[in-house]
Structures are given as structure tokens and as C-alpha cells.
Amino acid sequence: MKWIDAESTIELYPPTDFHFEECLIFLGRSNQEILHQINGEAVYKLIKVHDELVLCKISFSDGAIKVEFPMTVPSKFAREKVGEFVSEWFDLDKDLEGFYQMANNDKILKNVVSTYKGLRIIGIPDLFEALVWAVIGQQINLTFAYTLKKRFVEQFGKCLTYEGKQYWLFPSYEKIAALNVDDLKKLQFTTRKAEYTIGIAKMMAEGELSKEQLLQKKELPQIETALREIRGIGAWTAHYVIMKCLRDPSAFPISDVGLHNALKEQLGLERKPTIEEIEDYAASWTGWQAYATFYLWRSIYDNV
Numbered sequence: 381m382k383w384i385d386a387e388s389t390i391e392l393y394p395p396t397d398f399h400f401e402e403c404l405i406f407l408g409r410s411n412q413e414i415l416h417q418i419n420g421e422a423v424y425k426l427i428k429v430h431d432e433l434v435l436c437k438i439s440f441s442d443g444a445i446k447v448e449f450p451m452t453v454p455s456k457f458a459r460e461k462v463g464e465f466v467s468e469w470f471d472l473d474k475d476l477e478g479f480y481q482m483a484n485n486d487k488i489l490k491n492v493v494s495t496y497k498g499l500r501i502i503g504i505p506d507l508f509e510a511l512v513w514a515v516i517g518q519q520i521n522l523t524f525a526y527t528l529k530k531r532f533v534e535q536f537g538k539c540l541t542y543e544g545k546q547y548w549l550f551p552s553y554e555k556i557a558a559l560n561v562d563d564l565k566k567l568q569f570t571t572r573k574a575e576y577t578i579g580i581a582k583m584m585a586e587g588e589l590s591k592e593q594l595l596q597k598k599e600l601p602q603i604e605t606a607l608r609e610i611r612g613i614g615a616w617t618a619h620y621v622i623m624k625c626l627r628d629p630s631a632f633p634i635s636d637v638g639l640h641n642a643l644k645e646q647l648g649l650e651r652k653p654t655i656e657e658i659e660d661y662a663a664s665w666t667g668w669q670a671y672a673t674f675y676l677w678r679s680i681y682d683n684v
Contacts, residue, residue, distance in 0.1 A: 381393065381394065381467055381472050381473055383463050383467075385456070385459055385460070385463070387453060387459075388448070388449065388453050389446055389447060389448050389449070390446075390447045390459055390462065390463050391444040391445065391446055391447070392444065392445040392447070392463060392466060392467060392472065393443065393444050393445075394444075394445060394470070394472045395472065395475070395476070396443075397476060397480070397497060397498050398470070398472065398498055398500065399496075399497065399498020399499055400439075400440035400445065401421075401440075402496055402498055402499040402678075403470060403499060403500060403502060404418060404421070404423060405678075405681065406499065406502050406678065406681075407423055407502060409681055410522070410523075410526045412523070412526035412527060412529075412530050413526065414529065414530045414533050414534065414548050415509075415533065415548055415549075415550060417545065417547065421439055421440070422437050422438060422439040423437075423438050423439075424436065424437055424438075424450075424545075424547060425438060425469075425547075426539075426540055426547040426548060426549055427461075427462055427465055428538075428549055429454070429457070429458040429461040429462065430458075432454055432455065432458045433538070433540055433549070434449065434454045434458055434462055435449065435450055435451045435540055435542055435547055436448070436449065436462060436466070437449075437450050438466060445466065445470070445472075447462060447463070447466060450542060450543075451540070451542055465505055468503060468505045468627070469502065469503055469505060470500050470502065470503075471500040471501050471502075471503055471627065472500070474500070474501075474627070474629065476500075476671070478667070478668065479493075479629070479668045479671045479672075480493060480497070482664060482665065482668055483668075483672070483675075485664070486664055486665070486672075488643065488646050488647065488661055488676075489665075489672055489675065489676075491646075492646065492675045492676060492678070492679045493675055495679075496675055496678050496679070499674070499675065499678055501623065501624065501627075501629075501670060501671060501674045503624050503625060503627060504624045504625050505625065506550060506591075506625070507584070507589075507590065507591040507594070507621070507625050508550070508552070508553040508556075508580065508581065508584055509550040510620075510621045510624050510625035511580050511610075511613070511617075511621055511625075512532075512550075512556075512577050512580065513525075513529060514613075514616075514617040514620045514621055515573055515576045515577055515580070515612055515613075515617065516528050516529055516532070516569075516573065516577075518573070518612075518616075518617065527568075528567060528568060528569065531567040531568070532551065532564075532567060532569075533548050533549075533550060533551065534548070535551075535567060536551035536555055536556060536559075537549050537550055537551045553580070553581040553584040553585055554581075554585050555581075556577060556578060556581035557578065557581040557582045557584070557585040557586075559578055559581075560578070561574040561575055561578065562574075564577060564578070572612070573612070575611070575612070576611060576612025576613075577612075579610070579611050579612065580610060580612070583610065589610070591625065591626070593606075594606060594607070594626060595626060600622060600628050600630055600631065603618075603622055603626060603628070604618045604619065604622065607621060607622070615633075615634075615635065616633045616635045616636060619631045619632055619633040619634070620633045620636075622670075623670040623673070623674075628670065629667060629668050629669070629670045629671055630666070630667050630668070630669055630670065631669065631670045632662070632665075632669035632670065632673065633673060634655060634658055634659070634662075634669075635655065636673065638676075638677050638680060639658070639673050639676055639677065640652040640653060640658070641680055642676035642677060642679050642680045643658065643661065643676065645679070645680065646676070646679065647661075
């Protein structure tokens with residue numbers, strides 16, 4: 381993907397079907413979100429590059445994503461890493477032509493995709509954050525999941541203050557690996573979730589788990605198997621992480637409640653579909669299950 385480094389700013393040129401406003405709607409879905417802030421038509425995000433903390437203001441104009449640095453201009457190396465992060469965050473390198481062709485011929489996806497075309501899967505580039513967020517969200521509603529994440533980040537993350545506002549980084553796995561279960565239970569984590577979170581942090585701190593190791597496996601079933609060997613990681617969590625962090629568009633969190641609700645609504649059903657029914661509905665989605673799921677998730681925000 382083409383991008384220009386103008387030192388005080390960088391500009392990224394996404395595909396023509398990119399819709400920044402739709403991405404902002406997804407990013408703004410919770411007022412409890414602590415890891416980015418939306419102000420007008422821009423999103424502010426704190427990014428760590430080695431030991432350098434970089435506050436980014438990300439907006440869109442004239443066909444380009446513009447990244448400004450409100451505090452200080454980062455080093456050339458850090459600017460490159462910021463460009464890579466933004467590209468990965470918005471999944472800008474993915475060619476969605478095949479997805480749109482498939483969706484236009486699919487009775488469930490056709491209207492959803494035409495309504496939200498240009499939306500990209502907003503990812504979680506950091507593996508530890510993706511895993512912990514998925515664990516936090518297990519078997520609780522989204523509102524409480526955001527509450528727990530906010531407490532976790534404020535207690536153990538780093539922050540930068542700019543013009544009276546605080547911008548936060550997700551806690552490092554090194555810091556969480558040194559905690560005990562009671563440290564997280566004080567935040568209302570269940571014992572199990574506290575154990576899972578600290579266990580994941582210890583695996584990463586000890587070099588037993590990394591994004592690079594998982595990506596080397598290449599095939600989705602191998603990656604899923606590796607993730608499911610981690611205590612606390614089941615099929616849904618594994619596919620969520622493969623979808624949001626490892627960026628495989630064929631990841632399919634088929635047991636997801638939001639997906640079930642969206643399908644119920646799109647199909648006008650009186651009950652949520654069964655897993656077997658969803659497998660039938662998704663028969664033509666092969667290779668694009670993650671994008672189908674993401675667009676269906678988007679369809680339910682308008683009714684919240």
C-alpha cells in the first residue's frame with residue numbers, strides 16, 4: 381500500500397472501497413472504550429514503538445488517511461512502525477473484491493454489504509491485547525466487558541496526558557505476568573479469567589507464545605490447535621483472535637452471540653439459528669467468513 385512520510389505527518393492511500401466513516405462508527409461503539417478516543421472526524425490513538433510513545437491523530441481527507449502527531453514528531457523508524465500499525469489496524473492491505481463479489485450473490489449478505497461497503501475489519505494488532513480482550517468478553521455482555529477492560533488498563537497500563545485528556549496503552553504481558561490472581565479479582569475478574577489472563581502473560585513472557593510463532597504455522601487449523609492448547613482459549617476465542625489479530629479472513633467464530641442475533645434479524649426468524657443452520661447459511665462464505673461475520677455484527681449496531 382502506498383504511503384508518504386512527510387515527517388510531521390504521514391499519509392496512507394487505502395483502496396478506493398475504503399470507508400473511513402464506517403470504521404469510525406465501529407470504533408465509537410462504546411463510550412467505555414479507553415484505548416482510543418474519537419473527536420469529531422478523527423480518532424486519537426497512543427502507540428508504543430519500542431520505548432517511544434507516539435500519540436496519533438488519524439483522519440481522512442482527499443482519498444488519504446492522514447496521521448498527525450499532536451505532541452512530538454516521532455523518529456523516522458517510529459513513523460514507519462506507525463504506518464504499519466495503522467495499515468494493519470484498518471486491514472488496508474486486504475483486497476476485498478472477492479468478498480464483495482461473493483456477498484452480492486448471497487441472500488443474507490447482499491443488503492448488509494451494500495449498506496456498509498468500505499467497512500474493514502478493525503483489528504487488534506497486539507496478540508496479548510487480542511487474547512485478553514477475548515478472554516474478558518467470555519460469557520458476559522459487551523458493556524461489562526468494556527468496564528473490566530477499562531479497569532484493567534487504568535490499573536496496569538501506561539498513559540500520556542495531552543491537553544487535559546489521558547491516552548492509554550494496553551498493559552504489557554511482562555507486567556501482567558508478575559501479578560497474582562487476587563490483583564485481578566479486585567477488578568471483578570472471575571478467578572478463572574484472572575488465571576487465564578496471567579497464564580497467557582506468563583507464556584508470552586517466557587517466549588512460549590508470540591504472534592510470529594503463530595503466523596509461521598500458516599494454516600488456520602494449525603493455528604487454532606495451537607491457540608486452543610492455551611488454558612482458557614476455546615474455539616470462539618481462537619477464531620476471534622485469528623480474525624482480529626492474525627488476519628485470516630476465513631476465521632469463523634460461529635458460536636458468537638452477536639452473529640446469531642444478526643442472522644436472526646436479517647432472516648426474520650423467531651429464534652436464533654442453530655450452529656447447523658448457520659453452517660448451511662455460510663456455505664458460500666468460504667474464505668470470507670470473518671468479513672461476513674464482521675459485517676453482520678455491524679448490522680446490529682443500528683438497532684442498539
